[in-house]
Amino acid sequence: MGRVLAFLALLLAGLAARPALAQEAPQDSPAIHAFCSLPATLDTPLEALATTTGGWDCEDREPSLGPERMALRFDLSGATQQPNFLIARRATLDAVHVLVRDRDGATRGASFTLDTAYPAHIGGFFKVPLPGLNANSTQVFAVFDGVTQPITFSQAHLAPDDPGDDPAGRKLLLALAALSGMLLLPLFFNLAFYRVLRQSFVLWHSLLTLAILGQIVFNSGLSIHIVDLSVTTINAAYGVAFGVAVASAAMFAWSYIEPGKLDPRLRRTLPLAAAYVVAINLAQTFFPTVHRESQSYLFYIAHIPILLLFVAVLVDALRRGSRAAKFQAAGWIPLLLVGLLRLLGQLTPLMAPTDALMLFYVGTVLEVLATTMGVADRFLALRLERDRAQAEALSLEKLAEHDALTGLMNRRAIGSRFDELHQAGFDCFALIDLDHFKRINDSFGHEVGDQVLRATAKALSPDRDTMALRMGGEEFLLLLRGEKAQERAEQRRQAITSRVASMVPGLDSPVTASMGLVEIPRSAMKRADFGYAYSSADKLLYEAKEAGRNRTVAQRLQGFPVERRRQARGREVA
Numbered sequence: 001m002g003r004v005l006a007f008l009a010l011l012l013a014g015l016a017a018r019p020a021l022a023q024e025a026p027q028d029s030p031a032i033h034a035f036c037s038l039p040a041t042l043d044t045p046l047e048a049l050a051t052t053t054g055g056w057d058c059e060d061r062e063p064s065l066g067p068e069r070m071a072l073r074f075d076l077s078g079a080t081q082q083p084n085f086l087i088a089r090r091a092t093l094d095a096v097h098v099l100v101r102d103r104d105g106a107t108r109g110a111s112f113t114l115d116t117a118y119p120a121h122i123g124g125f126f127k128v129p130l131p132g133l134n135a136n137s138t139q140v141f142a143v144f145d146g147v148t149q150p151i152t153f154s155q156a157h158l159a160p161d162d163p164g165d166d167p168a169g170r171k172l173l174l175a176l177a178a179l180s181g182m183l184l185l186p187l188f189f190n191l192a193f194y195r196v197l198r199q200s201f202v203l204w205h206s207l208l209t210l211a212i213l214g215q216i217v218f219n220s221g222l223s224i225h226i227v228d229l230s231v232t233t234i235n236a237a238y239g240v241a242f243g244v245a246v247a248s249a250a251m252f253a254w255s256y257i258e259p260g261k262l263d264p265r266l267r268r269t270l271p272l273a274a275a276y277v278v279a280i281n282l283a284q285t286f287f288p289t290v291h292r293e294s295q296s297y298l299f300y301i302a303h304i305p306i307l308l309l310f311v312a313v314l315v316d317a318l319r320r321g322s323r324a325a326k327f328q329a330a331g332w333i334p335l336l337l338v339g340l341l342r343l344l345g346q347l348t349p350l351m352a353p354t355d356a357l358m359l360f361y362v363g364t365v366l367e368v369l370a371t372t373m374g375v376a377d378r379f380l381a382l383r384l385e386r387d388r389a390q391a392e393a394l395s396l397e398k399l400a401e402h403d404a405l406t407g408l409m410n411r412r413a414i415g416s417r418f419d420e421l422h423q424a425g426f427d428c429f430a431l432i433d434l435d436h437f438k439r440i441n442d443s444f445g446h447e448v449g450d451q452v453l454r455a456t457a458k459a460l461s462p463d464r465d466t467m468a469l470r471m472g473g474e475e476f477l478l479l480l481r482g483e484k485a486q487e488r489a490e491q492r493r494q495a496i497t498s499r500v501a502s503m504v505p506g507l508d509s510p511v512t513a514s515m516g517l518v519e520i521p522r523s524a525m526k527r528a529d530f531g532y533a534y535s536s537a538d539k540l541l542y543e544a545k546e547a548g549r550n551r552t553v554a555q556r557l558q559g560f561p562v563e564r565r566r567q568a569r570g571r572e573v574a
Helices: 002-016 046-051 167-197 200-220 231-256 264-286 292-302 304-319 323-347 357-400 418-423 437-444 446-460 485-503 530-546
Strands: 036-040 069-075 085-089 095-102 107-112 125-129 137-145 157-159 428-434 466-472 475-480 513-519 551-556 566-570
Touching: 046 095, 046 107, 046 137, 085 095, 085 137, 095 125, 107 125, 167 200, 167 357, 200 231, 200 357, 231 264, 231 304, 231 323, 231 357, 264 292, 264 304, 292 304, 304 323, 323 357, 418 530, 428 446, 428 485, 428 530, 437 446, 446 466, 446 475, 446 485, 466 485, 475 485, 485 513, 485 551, 513 530, 530 551
Parallel strands: 513 551
Antiparallel strands: 036 069, 069 137, 085 125, 085 157, 095 107, 095 137, 428 475, 428 513, 466 475, 551 566
């Protein structure tokens, strides 16, 4: 697992270093990324910005959010292809104004809000058309009012087409569509897992998967091909999905990491962190213009404790030997790296602001795959544990329902099942008692008496149509079904004498048994009653004892209540 994680870290670090993630344009790209910036106030006329020659900063790629209005100037002199759109990163803003200036000084402009701008087909951008651009146009001015994210400035550029309409963009969109479809598979697995296990971590993983799917759909441009949504709505949906994803990841870890494998204080903190994340993301999503200049930074700063908490959870769980944490680490490390890159880009001068989208997409794949494997692993572990517990319970139940001395079933095994067995055809109820057994114990000792009981159990020989039970002491029970049930029961009673003689030598007299047998046809008793059957057979057994022992007294029930008809038969042993 450690080697896998190291490989993933190297892979993702390599992806992070790619120019595409830093939003650098290729050398031969027709897009225009270079611009000069000029801060202004809202009362500065747009036309004045288009004619101002001084004050433009052409070095700073990250203009400040402090000014109410920020103008970006793009020069068209080096363009290899005429641009048609201003492309910028989606973020909350009051308005964006686009002005086109010709060689003769003529200007044309148009203004847009996020509700009138167009979502780009890929990559979390929005676009607005350039008004009246022609061969005489020399400059384009993009004037932003009330921007809340510096990445909107740093990634603004002019392009001839929507970035999702070129071949590379369509291929990426198809790949993301395939990825989104793949993310649906864990949901079906979770449904099957939850039906069996009823564990809360399966539900949290499902919510996490749905939230990640929502982020991809709304941030990649896939949503545009599904439903017509404004940029404002897409921003809000993505913000909610992001908050839910982080919160559900915290709750998944809270319920997924094994008991005893995580510091209780960290475990208690995870639900609080989930609620905290939802709160700050809802605030950022629906109240983005409060403290506009600092809110973006505060939003990212507010996520630092969450990042540190997730790292602490992983380290502590891994240190304690958690198997679940290994899967969690494989899923979290790529996305933690995405979060780190975003924080570094937004809060430090070490790198340009970036969403690290390619890294994010790769990370989501690894996260869902790793945690799905983890859920499956836990499913198998819990299923194995449950099966083992059931096997142990069955074993204990079997021990409880079997006589330790003879190996036959005991009275406990028959009482609740008697009606079921009766319906299955076991309608011959034979109660057997050894004659003068107390004399054997008194004369030869209990060890010899136990040998006699074991030999008796061998003589009763249960089979597919015969059940043999030890009811207690020297009393046994036969349940029989099928043809000649009485004859088979009698054969087993008589076999006791020869079996004991062969297995327990040295006794001074043969061991015999008396039997009370009652047949209970299903027509006579629709619902068999064990107590009634036992009482009837016990009375017959008493009559056999009174008649001289070593014999059977039988009765066939004709109804309930019944007039008994008895048949005495047997052979006395001299």
